[in-house]
Amino acid sequence: MQADILVLPGDGIGPEVTAAAVQVLRAVAQRYGHVFRFEEKLIGGAAIDATGEPLPADTLAAAQRAHAVLLGAVGGPKWSDPKATVRPEQGLLAIRRALGLYANLRPVKPHPAALGASPIKPHLLTGVDLMVVRELTGGIYFGQKQRTADSASDLCEYSVAEIERVTRRACTLAQSRRGRVTSVDKANVLETSRLWREVVTRVVREEFPGIELEHQLVDSMAMHLLAKPREYDVIVTENMFGDILTDEASMLAGSLGLLPSASLGESTVGLYEPIHGSAPDIAGRGIANPYATILSAAMLLRHSLGLENEARCIEKAVDGALDNGVFTADLAPGGRGVGTQAATAAVLEQLELECQPVMMRD
Structure with missing residues (x-):
């Protein structure tokens, strides 16, 4: 080649x-x-x-x-x-x-030889094998930004098409793994997250009926990712949440x-x-x-x-x-x-x- x-x-x-x-x-x-x-x-x-x-x-x-x-x-x-x-x-x-x-x-x-480098207890790390799929071109990082002398704002925006395509990618990966997808959002507060949850649910139900889908709020996911990381297979989430959670997940491996x-x-x-x-x-x-x-x-x-x-x-x-x-x-x-x-x-x-x-x- x-x-x-x-x-x-x-x-x-x-x-x-x-x-x-x-x-x-x-x-x-x-x-x-x-x-x-x-x-x-x-x-x-x-x-x-x-x-x-x-x-x-x-x-x-x-x-x-x-x-x-x-x-x-x-x-x-x-x-x-x-x-x-x-x-x-x-x-x-x-x-x-x-x-x-x-x-x-x-x-x-996590590699068995490097478990000692992680601050997480080794018995929690044995058998961890997960994949985070982070949406990369939408969300707050790309939204309109405004700044005045006494305030600032960043627009978080997602389209149905953006959520559909990253969900399909996550589900396709899950089909070759353990068949489980965890979607992470903040649907109890954010309108973009409510759209995210609705679209992910529909795509999995209509296009990937064999996939086991779970929804998690990002704050609880931050806790579960360290407390019970073995339970997760493919995690799909939006841009900023994915950025933060994958840095946290690096502690499972012991180092960025x-x-x-x-x-x-x-x-x-x-x-x-x-x-x-x-x-x-x-x-x-x-x-x-x-x-x-x-x-x-x-x-x-x-x-x-x-x-x-x-x-x-x-x-x-x-x-x-x-x-x-x-x-x-x-x-x-x-x-x-x-x-x-x-x-x-x-x-x-x-x-x-x-x-x-x-x-x-x-």
Whole structure:
């Protein structure tokens, strides 16, 4: 296979972790006989510094040409002035909307070797395997915003079509898992949530009668997610709730540095990124955890390129590194872990040991 992959390192530790993921993708390509062509462009704060825009036109054009996009992280103190009219996060929101990426998939499956890094009791984490599907292009993040001298407002708005399509994505995923969907809203207070609940209920009833559907209010869901995480399979929710709940869910895995994500639309083009931020406090020190970005690269292979065997190979290699106790500082007791490159090298070593390339037929 030949594929064009756009790499957007972004800010902070973004360049370090994307470089690690590219190393792994190159190794996979060599091992399985693929040709991956990588192009690098600016986004976020780095793009603002260079061009004045968080998403330059040539970056968007490159994304629209690519088969998939691998992103690091955006933002940092340098660009955090709340009064600024141009902010790094605008680049991320804009590329999601421009590419029609309406569903953000965030898997949470704690690794047994890393359970000690979680503040949650280990017996609650054994067997946890859930997928959060976050609606990505609607809601309060994209609504009209107003600010006066003594007040401010943000409009939260959803259409029936936006809720239908993300519900279908969640249900389709649930069909290949345990067949259970939990929809999260705030229907006791918000009109958008009342619409959300009605549409989700109708889509499941009419189009996915085999799916077991449960509704949860977001505040109770925040509690249940930590108290009984094993009970959940696929969780679908709106943009802001999904943003908050998936950061909370990272505590199940022990670190944000272990959780990948995929942002998908109707086409096979997707954007893949770790759910963590730019971590400017450790940028340039070579200690960032690359596992989430490497696992995001695995999702890229699966969802955009259709390379399931290769995706599983990367996931198996990360599992092997963790099984061998190769922990970065965010996972290691006392914060005394290996650096980014050592963790990446451990994954590359596991690729060689455990992942057998598909033999070509004569």
